[in-house]
Amino acid sequence: MKRRTFVSGSAALAAAGFASRTASAASIKPYSWDLNPPTDTRDNFIAWGKSRGEDPVFLGQRWDRFQALVKNKDIWGAATIRAFLLTPREEFASINPAIHKRAYEHAFLDIGYGVTMSGPHIQGRMTNVIDVKRGEKVLEIGTGSGVQSAYIANLTENAYTIEIIAPLQARTSALYDKLIEKGYTEYQHIKRKAADGYYGWEEAGPFDKIIVTCGIDHVPPPLLQQLKPGGLMVIPVGPPGAQRVLKVAKLQGADGSITTTREDIYGGKIVPFVPFTKLEGDKIVGTHNR
Numbered sequence: 337m338k339r340r341t342f343v344s345g346s347a348a349l350a351a352a353g354f355a356s357r358t359a360s361a362a363s364i365k366p367y368s369w370d371l372n373p374p375t376d377t378r379d380n381f382i383a384w385g386k387s388r389g390e391d392p393v394f395l396g397q398r399w400d401r402f403q404a405l406v407k408n409k410d411i412w413g414a415a416t417i418r419a420f421l422l423t424p425r426e427e428f429a430s431i432n433p434a435i436h437k438r439a440y441e442h443a444f445l446d447i448g449y450g451v452t453m454s455g456p457h458i459q460g461r462m463t464n465v466i467d468v469k470r471g472e473k474v475l476e477i478g479t480g481s482g483v484q485s486a487y488i489a490n491l492t493e494n495a496y497t498i499e500i501i502a503p504l505q506a507r508t509s510a511l512y513d514k515l516i517e518k519g520y521t522e523y524q525h526i527k528r529k530a531a532d533g534y535y536g537w538e539e540a541g542p543f544d545k546i547i548v549t550c551g552i553d554h555v556p557p558p559l560l561q562q563l564k565p566g567g568l569m570v571i572p573v574g575p576p577g578a579q580r581v582l583k584v585a586k587l588q589g590a591d592g593s594i595t596t597t598r599e600d601i602y603g604g605k606i607v608p609f610v611p612f613t614k615l616e617g618d619k620i621v622g623t624h625n626r
């Protein structure tokens with residue numbers, strides 16, 4: 337089994353043109369677990385976010401998308417709603433001027449390197465389905481823009497994320513560092529590395545929850561192995577461009593035997609994801625599909 341791991345530092349912040357395109361370094365009120373954005377009215381939410389130091393235009397868009405997600409049953413439960421309302425998607429979309437203002441759209445958005453930032457509807461539902469409790473250890477495969485792990489960081493201090501495209505991983509890692517400086521201190525708990533996520537993160541496991549954000553035709557055995565008995569994984573499984581998003585539960589019987597159950601979180605609807613690619617040496621070569 338060939339594996340390469342590149343652990344990045346924050347030096348990549350200086351990547352050409354990057355800093356100038358990100359939102360200003362002005363501070364916001366630092367994160368704490370006691371922060372509770374209002375959920376009663378749009379005006380109250382915007383006023384609250386504005387007093388924290390966020391942009392009222394994006395706050396309005398965040399509120400409107402939140403309302404649509406609730407209506408469409410893509411988000412439910414106080415903890416996930418809080419995570420959504422505290423996460424500035426616009427900061428993660430700021431790396432591409434063409435998508436910055438579209439951060440809250442019901443769409444996959446181009447973040448460069450041939451990959452996308454998943455839409456809030458998919459991220460909301462996938463996050464809700466794994467039902468993360470504070471203190472649980474959660475692994476994400478496919479860091480991409482970084483916004484999915486940003487949601488997780490509002491649910492637990494034990495978030496881990498892996499990205500296979502090394503320069504994308506470095507860019508997102510630098511963005512997290514910049515946002516931590518700005519006041520989004522919850523992101524300091526996101527442990528990150530550039531590697532082939534097919535093999536999971538053995539030294540950090542086992543995990544209570546695993547969230548996979550790239551599509552593959554089977555559940556990677558190393559990921560199932562690194563999931564705790566009683567744990568949950570959410571993963572797009574199926575042929576290229578035609579995955580179904582499955583919730584996989586790992587169960588342990590009284591005799592120690594391990595079984596799994598699978599449930600389609602969209603009731604059979606096809607949801608295409610970018611491919612779960614494969615690293616050979618330093619190069620991405622093909623996919624892990626069998």
Ligand SMILES: C[S@@+](CC[C@H](N)C(=O)[O-])C[C@H]1O[C@@H](n2cnc3c(N)ncnc32)[C@H](O)[C@@H]1O
Nearest residue numbers: 453478480481484499500532533549550612613
């Ligand atoms: C839909 S995209 C990004 C989703 C991301 N969670 C977000 O919120 O923006 C999926 C990501 O999975 C990454 N990926 C694909 N194969 C991978 C692998 N074997 N290991 C780790 N990441 C992988 C892609 O490079 C891409 O960035």
